[in-house]
Amino acid sequence: MIVCFDIGGTAIKGAVAHAPDDIRPVPRQPTPLDDFDAFVGVLRGVIDRAGARPDCVTLSIAGIIDPDTQAAVVANIPCIHGRPLKADLEAALGLPVLVANDADCFVLAEAGVGAGRGHRVVFGLILGTGVGGGLVIDGRLINAEGGFAGEWGHGPVAATEAGHPPAALPRFQCGCGQQGCIDAICGARGMEKLHHHLHGETLTSEEIVNGWTGGEARASRTIDVYVDVIASPLALVANVTGATIMPAGGGLSNSDALLAEIDRALRQRILRRFDRPLLVKAECAIEPGLVGAAVLGLGYRPA
Structure with missing residues (x-):
């Protein structure tokens, strides 16, 4: 089981995923734009509702992770822009974290279930x-x-x-x-x-x-x-x-x-x-970012 998120500049969509065809969304919440602790709090709230410790947490973001610095480039969410997002979230949540661009999550969804x-x-x-x-x-x-x-x-x-x-x-x-x-x-x-x-x-x-x-x-x-x-x-x-x-x-x-x-x-x-x-x-017309994040997380294997 994993917890996945589609992070937008307006709202954070979360879900608990047990399989690519078993993704259980939770109510979306406003995205904290300028407060990283509040941002982490939204994620933690969904994780706590999962009922068990997830294997990992995955995020679809409207930005990219710089492959050289590992910094997130997400101009519309200042509190995560420029951060080593994966490392910061792993430290805050105590769980493995995977982060991918929203277009990448879209194609993952189409390749996996679309x-x-x-x-x-x-x-x-x-x-x-x-x-x-x-x-x-x-x-x-x-x-x-x-x-x-x-x-x-x-x-x-x-x-x-x-x-x-x-x-x-x-x-x-x-x-x-x-x-x-x-x-x-x-x-x-x-x-x-x-x-x-x-x-x-x-x-x-x-x-x-x-x-x-x-x-x-x-x-x-x-x-x-x-x-x-x-x-x-x-x-x-x-x-x-x-x-x-x-x-x-x-x-x-x-x-x-x-x-x-x-x-x-x-x-x-x-x-x-x-x-x-x-x-x-595309066949995954509804929530492709969330579906792709789920596919990404369900394929996670600890190093």
């Missing part, structure tokens, strides 16, 4: 406000010790010309400090910037996708350019990792038509040929 079951190499991608991802090979998270692997949304690789016929594109500024990242043009906010650049019109990503599926010309042009931009770097990810399934989560993945269109373009650009979809909708 769309990636039965696949050796699973690359999970987030198509939400921004773009993220994670990689599991033979059931093991590549970022098991922390790190940046899977962050395919960052790096100045976005096309400066895309679509049919080609449209000239700017290198949008990314939140990571670079220009031309996939995150800056292919997340929901990026799609909105792309639409405004092409048409001078401000719409939400949902309105753009709905307009496209309804046959509206400007929205259709935006999606044509968007798919051309995103498919090539995603094809490179597929070639480099050898992934045989790519479950997608996040708000944009709610459009089956959009996923199918990206998948069609993706499979035309990769070396290995699939006669089935490679990019698929």
Whole structure:
């Protein structure tokens, strides 16, 4: 039995997990942002309710663990940002602690109990406000010790010309400090910037996708350019990792038509040929961070 948490800037979701299909959530609690002792207190309260000593405690966080310093980079929760979080929590709780990025927990959930079951190499991608991802090979998270692997949304690789016929594109500024990242043009906010650049019109990503599926010309042009931009770097990810399934989560993945269109373009650009979809909708739609944290903890073996 383990205790797992999905740590967000607003709320902490906790659960007691006995198996991947036996995860028992407890009521969520507000996240203490500036008080580490209070943060530990929330975790301890859930642990105390478990009824027995857990094998370990696992956390899904909206940040990363620096593999060189072991410091947590979680900008929206100041009380844990910059801390050696694993060591500090183990000292405070007296239990082994595992910490993973939320996108990594998402792909762990998909590989363990979702769309990636039965696949050796699973690359999970987030198509939400921004773009993220994670990689599991033979059931093991590549970022098991922390790190940046899977962050395919960052790096100045976005096309400066895309679509049919080609449209000239700017290198949008990314939140990571670079220009031309996939995150800056292919997340929901990026799609909105792309639409405004092409048409001078401000719409939400949902309105753009709905307009496209309804046959509206400007929205259709935006999606044509968007798919051309995103498919090539995603094809490179597929070639480099050898992934045989790519479950997608996040708000944009709610459009089956959009996923199918990206998948069609993706499979035309990769070396290995699939006669089935490679990019698929994630199956762990409810609490994937918590499910992934549970999968991570249930696979824990003491050193």
